[in-house]
Amino acid sequence: MSEPLLYVEYVNNFVRIISRLGDAVNMVLLYGSVRRNDIRPGTSDLIDAVVVLSSEIFLDEDRFCHTLRVMTESCVAMSSSGLPFHPFHYIEASTNGWSTVPIYLPAWTSEEHSQVLLGSDQRGELHSSDTEYEFMQGWYFTLSHSIFRRAASPPSDKDKTAFISSLIHSMRDLPQFACLACRHSVDRRNAFQEIRHILPDVDTNMLDILFAMTTKPTVDLHPEAAHNLIVSMVTFTEHLCQLTSRWIQEH
Amino acid sequence: MLIDGTILRLQVVLRENLKTIVRFILPFGTPKENLLVVLQKEAPKISTAYTAVGIDVLKQVNLLCLRETDLFQLAMPSPDIAALSRSYWIKYDGTVIFGDDIRSIIPLHKNPHRLLAYHYDHIYASRHRILHYLIQHRYQELVVGLHHNRLLLMCTALLQQRTWRVYPETVIPQFIEMFPDEELAHNLRRFRDLQGRNSDLHPCTEEAALKSVWLFEGFIRRLRELSQ
Numbered sequence: 001m002s003e004p005l006l007y008v009e010y011v012n013n014f015v016r017i018i019s020r021l022g023d024a025v026n027m028v029l030l031y032g033s034v035r036r037n038d039i040r041p042g043t044s045d046l047i048d049a050v051v052v053l054s055s056e057i058f059l060d061e062d063r064f065c066h067t068l069r070v071m072t073e074s075c076v077a078m079s080s081s082g083l084p085f086h087p088f089h090y091i092e093a094s095t096n097g098w099s100t101v102p103i104y105l106p107a108w109t110s111e112e113h114s115q116v117l118l119g120s121d122q123r124g125e126l127h128s129s130d131t132e133y134e135f136m137q138g139w140y141f142t143l144s145h146s147i148f149r150r151a152a153s154p155p156s157d158k159d160k161t162a163f164i165s166s167l168i169h170s171m172r173d174l175p176q177f178a179c180l181a182c183r184h185s186v187d188r189r190n191a192f193q194e195i196r197h198i199l200p201d202v203d204t205n206m207l208d209i210l211f212a213m214t215t216k217p218t219v220d221l222h223p224e225a226a227h228n229l230i231v232s233m234v235t236f237t238e239h240l241c242q243l244t245s246r247w248i249q250e251h
Numbered sequence: 252m253l254i255d256g257t258i259l260r261l262q263v264v265l266r267e268n269l270k271t272i273v274r275f276i277l278p279f280g281t282p283k284e285n286l287l288v289v290l291q292k293e294a295p296k297i298s299t300a301y302t303a304v305g306i307d308v309l310k311q312v313n314l315l316c317l318r319e320t321d322l323f324q325l326a327m328p329s330p331d332i333a334a335l336s337r338s339y340w341i342k343y344d345g346t347v348i349f350g351d352d353i354r355s356i357i358p359l360h361k362n363p364h365r366l367l368a369y370h371y372d373h374i375y376a377s378r379h380r381i382l383h384y385l386i387q388h389r390y391q392e393l394v395v396g397l398h399h400n401r402l403l404l405m406c407t408a409l410l411q412q413r414t415w416r417v418y419p420e421t422v423i424p425q426f427i428e429m430f431p432d433e434e435l436a437h438n439l440r441r442f443r444d445l446q447g448r449n450s451d452l453h454p455c456t457e458e459a460a461l462k463s464v465w466l467f468e469g470f471i472r473r474l475r476e477l478s479q
Contacts, residue, residue: 058468058472061462061465064464064465064468065458065461065462065465068381068382068385068461068464069461071382072382072385072386075382075385075386076386079386086379086383087379087380087382087383087386088379088382089376089378089379090378090379090382091375091378092375098375099371099372099375100372100375100376101369101372101373101376103376104376128372129365129368129369129371129372130369130372134327134328134365135327135328135329135369135372135373137324137327138324138327138328138329138331139329139330141324141327141329142329142330142331145315145316148297148298148301148316149301149306149309149314151298151301151302152301152302152304152305152306152309153302153305153306153307234298237298238296238297238298241297245320245321245324248323249320249323
């Protein structure tokens with residue numbers, strides 16, 4: 001079986017296990033690379049999903065614990081696949097709909113980026129308490145400063161490639177977080193374009209480099225080239241932080 | 252000694268760009284020791300402050316460097332929940348250890364009643380971590396983590412009423428005084444009993460871990476009802 005088909009097989013098995021919960025589950029939503037048919041074997045996470053649970057589950061201790069056990073069982077099955085895996089989200093559906101932080105709204109509410117695998121379509125009922133995007137603004141600045149902290153001491157030459165790889169992992173979210181901090185709701189991939197419209201002074205060359213680096217594994221670089229790249233990444237983070245801060249103060 | 256050395260290094264590297272350094276604590280932060288480094292608005296880079304201090308110091312002191320024009324960021328909520336009350340600790344409890352006293356212009360969050368709603372959304376978006384602990388059978392860590400998260404939730408509930416001087420040793424009595432509710436008190440007692448049963452001789456079981464998740468959810472639900 002090819003690896004993309006293996007991903008699909010494990011997702012189908014996940015749905016089979018979760019469906020045992022019956023009416024405890026209002027909806028299972030798939031998003032991410034499996035939904036987009038953009039699976040990069042060995043790199044793509046096995047599943048990006050959110051399970052929306054009936055609010056009644058949260059009122060009955062036995063049913064709640066049973067639900068947690070079944071969800072854990074589905075995770076154990078997926079984690080044994082050997083594919084990159086992290087547990088899925090689960091959220092309570094209340095009378096006011098279901099609520100989360102704004103970062104998930106673009107993917108979880110979009111027909112293009114998400115797909116209902118089980119239950120009824122409740123994407124229209126998703127909202128966030130952070131209507132002014134101030135939590136996202138705080139999150140964006142926290143992320144930027146965490147990058148400054150990590151880059152505070154340059155790694156040794158032999159560790160530079162691994163260091164760049166982990167830095168890219170943090171920085172791949174920066175454009176989307178910057179968009180959300182500027183109150184533009186957009187998913188991670190489209191953010192690399194959208195941020196150019198919101199902040200016209202952004203370093204587009206570095207944005208292109210960063211996008212390219214998020215889509216392929218980090219290659220071994222000559223120590224001097226690696227050092228220059230790290231400096232460029234921190235400078236880019238700093239400049240983007242300054243532009244975003246100015247945007248917030250002007251709007 | 253560590254702080255003195257850090258201040259010297261910042262002075263040498265940042266020179267005329269350095270405006271102020273304020274030392275403050277965050278009782279629920281890791282590490283608890285914090286430095287706010289404020290640069291002049293014309294300062295070309297803020298990342299220089301982190302490089303000047305170095306990673307060894309940053310493991311022991313939480314440094315935050317901002318230009319004076321960016322101080323508004325201090326009042327912003329973020330997933331760093333332990334820092335939600337940060338601007339209060341700087342403004343009313345911080346010590347200026349270098350430069351101008353800028354504490355009077357430190358902003359506070361304008362609508363603290365919103366902070367609890369943000370905190371709930373953050374918890375809802377983080378529940379997958381519970382599954383992570385369960386599949387790895389890390390039950391004791393899960394119980395400890397939920398306890399810590401419950402204390403942070405109490406802090407945010409208190410902050411909503413602008414009560415910010417809260418410590419790990421005082422948060423529970425302060426919370427009970429502000430939210431005198433029998434259901435919450437019962438929930439807290441059950442959780443404490445659950446914690447008390449875990450020991451080296453009786454390690455935490457899956458059943459106890461699931462119950463702790465149930466109690467955590469019940470605590471959130473009741474607090475949400477009371478604070479609406």
